[in-house]
Amino acid sequence: MPAVLMLRALNLGDLLVSVPAMRALRRRYPRHRMLLAGNPALAEVAALTGAVDECVPHRGLGPPAVAAPDVAVDLHGVLPGSVRALQALRPRRLVAFACAEAGHTGGPLVREVEHEVAKWCRLVRYDGADADEGDLLLPPPDVASPRPGAAVLHPGAGYGSKRWPPARFAAVARALAAQGHEVVITGTAAERGLAARVAAAAGLPETANLAGTTGIGSLLALVHEAALVISGDTGVAHLATAYERPSVVLFGPASPRIWGPPAKPCHVALWHGTGEREVLADRPDPALLRITVPEVLAAAARVLAASPA
Structure with a gap:
């Protein structure tokens, strides 16, 4: 063949x-x-x-x-x-x-x-293919979510310029937990320490730290059944798009005009940049640092209101 x-x-x-x-x-x-x-x-x-x-x-x-x-x-x-x-x-x-x-x-x-x-x-x-740019959705995986209905916060990213400060993620996590959400923190095994710092600063139990504990199937299931996803410009944000889960994506060095979610009420891309060039560095990008905690919480409220329970 x-x-x-x-x-x-x-x-x-x-x-x-x-x-x-x-x-x-x-x-x-x-x-x-x-x-x-x-x-x-x-x-x-x-x-x-x-x-x-x-x-x-x-x-x-x-x-x-x-x-x-x-x-x-x-x-x-x-x-x-x-x-x-x-x-x-x-x-x-x-x-x-x-x-x-x-x-x-x-x-x-x-x-x-x-x-x-x-x-x-x-x-x-x-090449002659009939491509539909909206054809982004995935079917659910064959495993159950480890925390169905949770608000998923993903503070890590491959580059420091894409990482919003952990203290701000913790402030968002604390506010969401006070609103009655079960909040979990995800990441790779290498980001488990980062996730632990966010969970501790937010006053969450140790069991809220899922970094390094979810295989790819469990991560898919977690996002598929999430109430809300908040992350930087990284793979988890695209998973939220693939499962149409309410999401807030924080952009810094890269423009959402290149990497952002579709223009749907259930997704908000926050960006205060001015250029289109992606600059990858160790420190958080200045545009990313212009995003505030109240701004993220307001965006979360908007996407939750726009999405069915």
């Missing part, structure tokens, strides 16, 4: 914003086996998209371990490295943005400012 290889060897949020494009490719190539070269930790999420038959474990910008796919699609977005990685596989057809440095001219031009969902949908439309 001929294969379509999709390269997206990144993290959770990166995978979720590419779901409409991947589903469009599935419809475009119904007789092909759909392979995703990507983060092996996200295989369960990839399966839920309905667009992937097999995950090929892959990280970085070397050529994926796939021999001569019929079609190779560059959804990775790092030019020219990702284009060259797929060229090395000698596919019959390469679907990628034009990149003169890699010698590839048969694709659309990259735009300086474009939402990630729209970007990948535009690429696959160039």
